[in-house]
Structures are given as C-alpha cells and as structure tokens.
Amino acid sequence: xxxxxxxxxxxxxxxxxxxxxxxxxxxxxxxxxxxxxxxxxxxxxxxxxxxxxxxxxxxxxxxxxxxxxxxxxxxxxxxxxxxxxxxxxxxxxxxxxxxxxxxxxxxxxxxxxxxxxxxxxxxxxxxxxxxxxxxxxxxxxxxxxxxxxxxxxxxxxxxxxxxxxxxxxxxxxxxxxxxxxxxxxxxxxxxxxxxxxxxxxxxxxxxxxxxxxxxxxxxxxxxxxxxxxxxxxxxxxxxxxxxxxxxxxxx
Numbered sequence: 001x002x003x004x005x006x007x008x009x010x011x012x013x014x015x016x017x018x019x020x021x022x023x024x025x026x027x028x029x030x031x032x033x034x035x036x037x038x039x040x041x042x043x044x045x046x047x048x049x050x051x052x053x054x055x056x057x058x059x060x061x062x063x064x065x066x067x068x069x070x071x072x073x074x075x076x077x078x079x080x081x082x083x084x085x086x087x088x089x090x091x092x093x094x095x096x097x098x099x100x101x102x103x104x105x106x107x108x109x110x111x112x113x114x115x116x117x118x119x120x121x122x123x124x125x126x127x128x129x130x131x132x133x134x135x136x137x138x139x140x141x142x143x144x145x146x147x148x149x150x151x152x153x154x155x156x157x158x159x160x161x162x163x164x165x166x167x168x169x170x171x172x173x174x175x176x177x178x179x180x181x182x183x184x185x186x187x188x189x190x191x192x193x194x195x196x197x198x199x200x201x202x203x204x205x206x207x208x209x210x211x212x213x214x215x216x217x218x219x220x221x222x223x224x225x226x227x228x229x230x231x232x233x234x235x236x237x238x239x240x241x242x243x244x245x246x247x248x249x250x251x
Contacts, residue, residue, distance in 0.1 A: 002077055003030040004058045006051040008039075013050030015040050018064055021071050028059075028075040099157060103128050104143065106152035107136050113149070116170040125158045125166060 004010045007029040014025045015036065022033040022040070029036075038044030053059035058078055067073045106126045110117055111133070117125075119133045135141040152158040 004028070004053050004077055005056065007031065008045050009048050009051035010053050010058075011036055012039055012045055012048050013052055014064075016050055018068060020064065020067050020075075024067050024071065024073070024075060028077070099155065102150065102155045102157065104132070104136060104141065104147045105150040106155055106157050107133055108147050109149035109151055111137055114167055114170070116174055117166060118170065121166045121170060125162060126152050127157070 008031070011025050011029040011031055014020055014028070018025075022036040025031070026033040026036045035044055054061055054064075059075065060078060063075050067075050103126050107122060107128060110122050110125065119130045122128070122133050123130055132141070136144065136147070141147065153160045153163060
C-alpha cells in the first residue's frame with residue numbers, strides 16, 4: 001500500500017483533527033498503531049507540525065467520514081499520477097554519510113562469510129559499487145590492511161531479512177546451476193549471532209610468512225640413517241703418519 005507524503009506529519013494532523021482510531025491512522029500512514037498512540041500521548045513526533053492530507057489532495061473528506069463511522073474501514077489514498085513508478089525506481093541504496101566509512105568492513109564480511117553472493121547482491125545490500133567490491137575481493141583496496149570484517153546487519157547497513165533473502169536466492173541459483181559448495185566455503189557460512197561474538201583472526205607475523213607448510217617429519221621414502229653409539233665417536237681410524245712413527249720407533 002502506498003503511503004502519503006510526509007506520513008508522520010499526516011498522522012499528527014489526523015490525530016489532532018479526526019476521531020479515527022489509531023489503527024486506521026497507522027494503516028493509512030504506514031505506521032504501527034502504538035506509534036500513533038505515542039503521537040497522541042505526546043511521546044512521538046514532538047514538535048512535528050501536522051500536514052493536511054485533504055489540502056494536499058491526498059485524501060477525500062468523505063474517506064474520513066466513512067472511517068469515523070466505521071472503525072473497521074480502511075482509508076484509501078487518492079491516486080496521484082505523478083507518483084507512478086516511484087516504488088519501482090532502481091538504483092544504489094542511499095547510505096548516510098555517518099555510515100559510509102563502514103561499507104568496506106561490511107563488504108569484506110559478506111565476501112568472507114557468504115562467498116555465494118554475487119557482486120550485484122552485495123552492492124544492493126550495502127549500497128556500494130562493483131569496483132569497490134572487486135577491489136576488496138582481490139585485496140587491492142587502498143585500505144585493505146586496516147579493514148576488519150563486520151556484519152552489515154550490526155552496522156545498520158542492511159536488514160537481517162534482506163540478508164537472509166539474498167543468501168537464500170544465491171543458494172537456490174547455485175543449486176539450479178549444479179554448483180557444489182566447497183568445504184572451505186561451507187565452513188565460512190556462520191550465523192549472524194556467531195559472527196558478532198567472533199574475535200579477530202590472528203595474523204601470521206611477516207617474519208615467518210611462507211612457512212605455513214613447513215614440517216619436521218621425515219618422508220617415508222627416505223632411508224633411515226644408521227644408529228650411532230658412543231664408541232663410534234672415539235674409535236677413529238689410524239692415519240698414515242701414525243704408521244710411520246711406529247716404524248721409526250721399532251728401528
């Protein structure tokens with residue numbers, strides 16, 4: 001259902017100027033009836049000036065009369081031709097300035113824990129661009145060394161329902177294409193609750209980087225070395241000089 005312009009201000013006007021129920025006003029303005037009750041009690045929308053939906057040609061006076069006569073009646077918003085197609089407008093999601101610096105962390109979390117998501121899905125979830133996602137995937141982002149993966153739901157960049165829907169859609173698409181998730185990808189799939197309590201992954205010191213596969217075990221193909229005992233270190237072979245000295249002594 002379409003909402004009126006300045007929905008909260010419209011609700012304030014309806015609360016002050018009509019006897020409609022909180023549920024009727026909430027359904028018309030896209031709000032919960034408890035929020036409308038908060039407006040009536042003065043706890044919500046303090047200082048908001050009411051916006052007349054009749055003067056703005058959004059609601060007929062007859063609709064208000066029908067609603068006041070029957071609490072079960074639902075108000076109908078007048079059709080506005082200029083608003084056609086507004087709900088279907090496509091484009092990147094708007095991200096507040098205060099949260100834009102958090103997008104790289106959210107992208108890294110999605111790339112790490114949900115590798116099945118396509119770049120277009122990630123861009124839609126957090127309101128970013130494909131070049132930024134590609135740079136983080138390839139670890140060529142200018143600040144990649146300082147980025148820590150953080151759940152976009154915890155950052156307020158996406159809703160949990162939106163994330164779950166995107167993950168399910170990606171999983172169905174992969175299953176339809178016959179793709180099989182690797183063990184490494186499956187281990188990376190964790191719930192939001194688990195990811196929130198996870199600590200930072202320990203980083204390998206640069207001094208020993210590249211030695212991850214080093215081992216001290218002996219290969220089975222190598223032949224065992226002969227056992228050494230203590231006497232073998234003192235029973236040294238006689239040299240030629242010692243033989244010459246023994247012959248001179250005899251003479």
